[in-house]
Amino acid sequence: MSSEQPTVLLVEDEPAQREVLAYNLEAEGFRVLRAGDGEEAMMMVEEDAPDIILLDWMLPNISGIEICRRLKTRPNCRDVPIIMISARSEEVDRVRGLETGADDYVIKPYSVIELMARVRTQLRRVRPSTVGVQLGFEDIVLDSETHRVTRAGKELKLGPTEFRLLATFMEKPGRVWSREQLLDRIWGRDIYVDTRTVDVHIGRLRKALTRHGGTDPVRTVRGAGYALG
Amino acid sequence: MSSEQPTVLLVEDEPAQREVLAYNLEAEGFRVLRAGDGEEAMMMVEEDAPDIILLDWMLPNISGIEICRRLKTRPNCRDVPIIMISARSEEVDRVRGLETGADDYVIKPYSVIELMARVRTQLRRVRPSTVGVQLGFEDIVLDSETHRVTRAGKELKLGPTEFRLLATFMEKPGRVWSREQLLDRIWGRDIYVDTRTVDVHIGRLRKALTRHGGTDPVRTVRGAGYALG
């Protein structure tokens, strides 16, 4: 997602290695989604729209390279950077990995520090552009790097939660998000918060967005949730 | 089906295992139909058009593999994904299971989490609505992701129940749904609501669909129910 905490999808079937990486990623301030096999990974990509994917080469069900191919060749979809990870013995396939569309390639055993650097590099590559180009809606522009939102050129002042709400909405304009989905995504998977709280924050977001005029871009879908546009 | 709550047909003769699975499926937000043997299963497929089937290998009356064969070979019918479940000792038959047409294959004892992931994967394969593709009927377009319905390009305003009704109809245009089936599916399995209520909502749906002109696409089948087209 595109709020200030980038989401990393970590696809690795070996629990030990997965957790080591996850630990480091979380220490770096990333939100980490874990997947143990290819199918889970594909699922999570659809469900959660991560900002970057770390992909092990060898996986049950669907191999890493197949996932990579599927993600990179599907049409009209946001370009999610993929970093492939493979054991040294498979190094011969390096070319094939990159040809399939991986944006970077790391050999096991890798330096964690180096890997973090590559993650940041890839994120830098793709985030500003997605913000500037794709994340514009009507006259609203959200820049996740500078944490600023403008409408019709005028800067808006949003609280942290409102900002994340808007970022979620703008990621897929038009898509309806249920209150539960928003709670999961913005507040956290297992935080107990009343679902009506979402309403209040939607209200605050609306007020902020229409402060300098303009129509209310947030659509209420009765019985379902909220959406942009 | 295409409203927001997918229906899972769970075919398992052992009550304990069945209920454990059912519990988990319901916790995931699925609607669960239970069947204890093959005949029941076949009946429910006809009656309720589940979105996916979890099928135990060993069953009374009709074996799982036979059901699988029948469902997959019947002509002009929607392709319902089937996940076969079998005990480890029968693993040798894995090939046969997949050859018969099962879309996936799980060995007991299985990880519930993994099974849930597989269910979602199969559902995504067959339910394009979650990916944003639209189901078209005549000039009516229903997008379950944005919760928008248009006819001849004009947007229609539907209430929640009308929306779900239409989504159900569009899933299989032409199919006749009895009032009981619609109540089960849209209102919920054990909600007590008068049958005639369906009539009223059909009426409201009709009014909404013909608000901007066009013929009434909802067909009344006297003594049986309603259908689209």
Added chain:
DNA sequence: ACGTTTTGTGACGTTTCCGTAACGGATTCA
């Protein structure tokens, strides 16, 4: 430590939607 900002909740008013009853038209069958 203080003031500011943000957050979650409860309360209340409003809107929308739902379920039922009732009536009248249509269809079937004897």
Added chain:
DNA sequence: TGAATCCGTTACGGAAACGTCACAAAACGT
């Protein structure tokens, strides 16, 4: 033709969903 169903439509009371306000607690920066 008349009775019995089945269906379409309308109206209405009530309930559920939603918007908004105010307030206390918590987080934050200074």
